[in-house]
Amino acid sequence: MLSEKTIGIVKSTAPVLEVKGKEITTHFYKTMFEAHPELLHIFNHANQQKGRQQTALANTVTAAAKYIDQLEVLLPVVKQIAHKHRSLAIKAEHYPIVGEFLLKAIKEVLGDAATEEILQAWAEAYGAIADIFIQVEKEMYEEAEQQKNGWKDFKPFRIVDKVKESQSITSFYLAPADGQGVPSFSPGQYVSLRINIDGETYLQNRQYSLSDSPNEKMYRISVKREDEGTPAGKVSNYLHECEIGYEVEVSAPAGDFVLDFKNRKPAYLISGGVGVTPLLSMLKTIVANDPEQEVTFIHAAKNSNVHAFGEEVKDSVALSNHARNYLLYSEPTSEDKRERKYDQEGYIDQAFLESVVKENDGQFYVCGPVPFIKAVVSELKQLEVKTENIHYEFFGPAINIEEPTPVQ
Incomplete structure (x- = not known):
């Protein structure tokens, strides 16, 4: 529970975050990756280079400031982000690192306007929000591991078939390298692929929707070949050139954009x-x-x-x-x-x-x-x-x- 004083201070920062949010998050990612380059194994480099990750985080931080006294309002957004975190193997031990560099970024971008009182209030608020994410993601990790044919984090899969669907889209059929079955999923969900590309310093992560109905043997993803030489094209072009038998790492299905089976409306x-x-x-x-x-x-x-x-x-x-x-x-x-x-x-x-x-x-x-x-x-x-x-x-x-x- 946050004090009324803390809530009031955090809410008062919402207007400046709307203006300075992306500048803060851009500085945050830059300094965090400089200090912890190992985290580049987790983040989508294309989203970083396009500025999409910075914008998304800025929007989330601003929304947190506005609704810090009604965090339940943000629960749908929290669950959506938590699904992505679980599919990328982001863990509880990463949150203190994020908090440290986010507060530093607020201080360095806002300068004297970021008083000790404001920084302390945001430290408390971040701690409360991080605890929510950690708990939600803990339950998601347990669910992914305990389901039939489930696993935790990433698991080796092989490309067992490729089908060209159009000039730019190819489907990849993925089966576990250990010969086991796969867990079911809700139509609309996605998996994360983690790929070690020759010549790249860091692992590359991408999320792709499952494009077929559930079965117990394999997954199908369908990948658009983006323009070569662009950040988004690095992985898609690499995948399109992969031969059948190539091995990638895959996370268990995730995502909350799913078909509602209970609703019989059209x-x-x-x-x-x-x-x-x-x-x-x-x-x-x-x-x-x-x-x-x-x-x-x-x-x-x-x-x-x-x-x-x-x-x-x-x-x-x-x-x-x-x-x-x-x-x-x-x-x-x-x-x-x-x-x-x-x-x-x-x-x-x-x-x-x-x-x-x-x-x-x-x-x-x-x-x-x-x-x-x-x-x-x-x-x-x-x-x-x-x-x-x-x-x-x-x-x-x-x-x-x-x-x-x-x-x-």
Whole structure:
């Protein structure tokens, strides 16, 4: 429990954190990695170089300042981040290191404005927040290890098959190197891959959605080949060149963007680009286990060259009398137009959604690039879809699209 004095001081820092937050977190990561380079084995280097990790942490710290007296408001965000931490093997012993360098960064960026009173209040607040993360993650580690075929941290897997799905996306089938089975997962979850790339000083970590329905033998991930030479392209290009039999380390499935099996309302699965992967897992699971469930699958892609899983989606939809499938191309090729390979040219907009959404009280799952998600979520709200019925996931650090709703 934090004192009223501590809460008041921390809340008073929220306005300055909104302005200086990213500067603080950028300085924090720089100094922490200089002192503890071993932590570079854990963090996603591409997100660091793009500034996405710094932005995500700045948003989290600012939200913590605003809601330090209502930490329960942040619990959904805490759980989302904790899933990522567990999948990357971040442990309790890392939190004191983070706290030390975060406080130093606040002091060094804010200068004299960061008084001893403010630093002490933030030290207490960080300790309380860290304790919440440590406890939540402890339970997640135990759950991952104790489930059937479960394990803790990372486990060696082999690539047992590769399938090219489009010009840019390839699927990788991963099976445990020890010949054991794999634990089940909730459709929508992801795994972390840890890869030792020749010539790189540090291990590379990336998280990829599981793109098939659960089975007990192997996992499937589907990876977009990013531009070579970019931070994001380092691992994806390396993976695309790997041969069958190559060994990687894999964490147990994680993530809270999952299909709600208990809710029988119609499900709308809306994806853009490679964001199709977790929603394909949801679609295949729904039609295989509950053919009476109404489900609408909506996918947006540039054209057929980069469109993945078109036939797989059609085959899945055909298994149910209550499933529909819509495809939009923003830049269809001449062949696409001639053979009419899509349902509509352009983007998913409000007019399109109005034409296909039958019930605005259904469950809506959205995945894709951040601008895509922001646009679709905004359009769904224009259709009076309730916020609690909209679930979204994008690839990268946890960045809130909207503010948490305070508890009244």
